[in-house]
Amino acid sequence: MNAAKSSKTARRITVLGSTGSIGVNTLDLLGFAAGRGEVEFELEALTANKNVALLAEQARKFNPRFVAIGDEALRDDLKSALSGTDIEVGAGPAAIEEAAARDADWVMAAIVGAAGLKPTLKAAQRGADIALANKECLVCAGDVVTAAVKKAGGALLPVDSEHNAIFQVYDFDRPHRISRLILTASGGPFRTWTRAQMSTATPAQAVAHPNWSMGAKISVDSATLMNKGLELIEAAHIFPTPHSQIEILVHPQSVIHSMVEYVDGSVLAQLGTPDMRTPIASTLAWPDRTPSPSARLDFAKVATLTFEAPDPERFPALRLARDSVERGGVFPATLNAANEVAVEAFLNGRLKFLDIAGVTEHVLAEVQRRNGPARLTTLEEVVAADQEARRLAAEAVAARAAA
Numbered sequence: 583m584n585a586a587k588s589s590k591t592a593r594r595i596t597v598l599g600s601t602g603s604i605g606v607n608t609l610d611l612l613g614f615a616a617g618r619g620e621v622e623f624e625l626e627a628l629t630a631n632k633n634v635a636l637l638a639e640q641a642r643k644f645n646p647r648f649v650a651i652g653d654e655a656l657r658d659d660l661k662s663a664l665s666g667t668d669i670e671v672g673a674g675p676a677a678i679e680e681a682a683a684r685d686a687d688w689v690m691a692a693i694v695g696a697a698g699l700k701p702t703l704k705a706a707q708r709g710a711d712i713a714l715a716n717k718e719c720l721v722c723a724g725d726v727v728t729a730a731v732k733k734a735g736g737a738l739l740p741v742d743s744e745h746n747a748i749f750q751v752y753d754f755d756r757p758h759r760i761s762r763l764i765l766t767a768s769g770g771p772f773r774t775w776t777r778a779q780m781s782t783a784t785p786a787q788a789v790a791h792p793n794w795s796m797g798a799k800i801s802v803d804s805a806t807l808m809n810k811g812l813e814l815i816e817a818a819h820i821f822p823t824p825h826s827q828i829e830i831l832v833h834p835q836s837v838i839h840s841m842v843e844y845v846d847g848s849v850l851a852q853l854g855t856p857d858m859r860t861p862i863a864s865t866l867a868w869p870d871r872t873p874s875p876s877a878r879l880d881f882a883k884v885a886t887l888t889f890e891a892p893d894p895e896r897f898p899a900l901r902l903a904r905d906s907v908e909r910g911g912v913f914p915a916t917l918n919a920a921n922e923v924a925v926e927a928f929l930n931g932r933l934k935f936l937d938i939a940g941v942t943e944h945v946l947a948e949v950q951r952r953n954g955p956a957r958l959t960t961l962e963e964v965v966a967a968d969q970e971a972r973r974l975a976a977e978a979v980a981a982r983a984a985a
């Protein structure tokens with residue numbers, strides 16, 4: 583982590599996953615900042631997976647040098663949508679990696695899921711500052727990604743609002759003076775639901791987050807609280823504080839985005855409205871600040887901040903994540919991949935809500951029977967662990983669907 587790197591006011595920018603929730607917020611912010619001349623930027627590349635229409639619209643507005651669509655079959659659609667421009671077009675996973683490898687100072691890593699790993703690594707290996715939204719990268723390959731960032735001399739700038747909050751108040755020069763990190767959680771849409779109610783939860787109910795507007799996968803993760811579990815693992819990679827000193831606290835108003843407790847008992851927090859443009863802005867101009875159009879906190883209106891301990895009985899994902907980070911090795915990558923497969927099956931109507939954690943726990947137990955490496959230090963090891971967990975999870979989903 584290079585927390586002392588100097589400010590750049592002109593930045594060449596790439597947005598990986600520009601058509602998603604984070605990607606759209608990033609471009610919205612760039613449009614806002616450009617109008618005010620606070621941050622000068624030029625766009626190097628934009629990428630998406632299937633959404634040709636939005637990618638083309640973004641490209642026509644922001645004029646990047648290169649755009650890539652993940653689905654190879656959509657190459658011609660993207661080309662024709664950009665006819666008459668001189669924007670280069672690529673398609674397929676290799677083109678997404680090419681976008682990441684192109685010369686940009688700042689790369690927003692906002693592809694969802696493990697698909698974001700290779701492109702993010704490419705950008706990190708080139709020495710770009712990485713605005714990291716994709717939490718799955720650190721969960722399944724934290725050692726590999728942080729080593730790549732360090733070796734190439736870039737900065738890892740967390741976008742996830744909790745880690746971004748901690749990043750803003752964490753004393754990287756004196757980490758031994760920090761006694762506790764407190765990750766706050768909204769509690770998601772099922773915070774007050776019983777397990778019996780959750781057993782019949784539908785995808786539409788699960789993605790209806792009370793405070794944040796996000797992509798479908800992370801919204802389901804917020805409903806199971808796996809999102810907080812993934813964030814626990816993510817935090818253990820970003821901050822030099824042992825995972826045993828990282829706590830999770832439910833805070834339904836989502837005003838305090840996380841806190842750092844120092845050895846003298848002082849607790850420093852970062853607060854704001856639940857709008858991802860605030861953390862994105864803080865990484866965009868870092869270590870400087872740039873204005874964001876996000877709504878300001880009205881403390882009189884907020885009036886009350888409440889807190890409660892998370893319930894591990896109703897939200898077993900927290901226990902699975904805590905166990906995985908304690909065991910290390912293949913377990914965090916296994917947790918992530920199994921959860922990804924289970925969430926997709928739930929969103930497609932093939933798995934019940936409570937079975938998301940059930941499938942993930944089953945896969946972790948299967949993997950525990952074998953002796954995987956104590957640490958995943960190469961991309962190949964990460965990919966192998968990820969693929970094995972996906973295979974086992976797909977089998978478990980199929981078995982439950984057939985039952």
Ligand SMILES: NC(=O)c1ccc[n+]([C@@H]2O[C@H](COP(=O)([O-])OP(=O)(O)OC[C@H]3O[C@@H](n4cnc5c(N)ncnc54)[C@H](OP(=O)(O)O)[C@@H]3O)[C@@H](O)[C@H]2O)c1
Nearest residue numbers: 599601602603604631632633652693694697715716796797
């Ligand atoms: N949304 C939030 O507020 C938030 C907050 C904190 C962290 N995060 C993290 O940020 C990441 C992005 O979240 P999101 O909510 O923005 O997700 P999202 O709305 O689902 O967007 C995902 C983006 O990734 C692209 N994509 C999906 N699969 C891909 C593949 N196989 N290859 C290449 N590109 C692919 C999508 O393209 P298409 O549009 O073409 O499908 C889209 O641009 C996630 O890791 C999430 O956990 C999000």
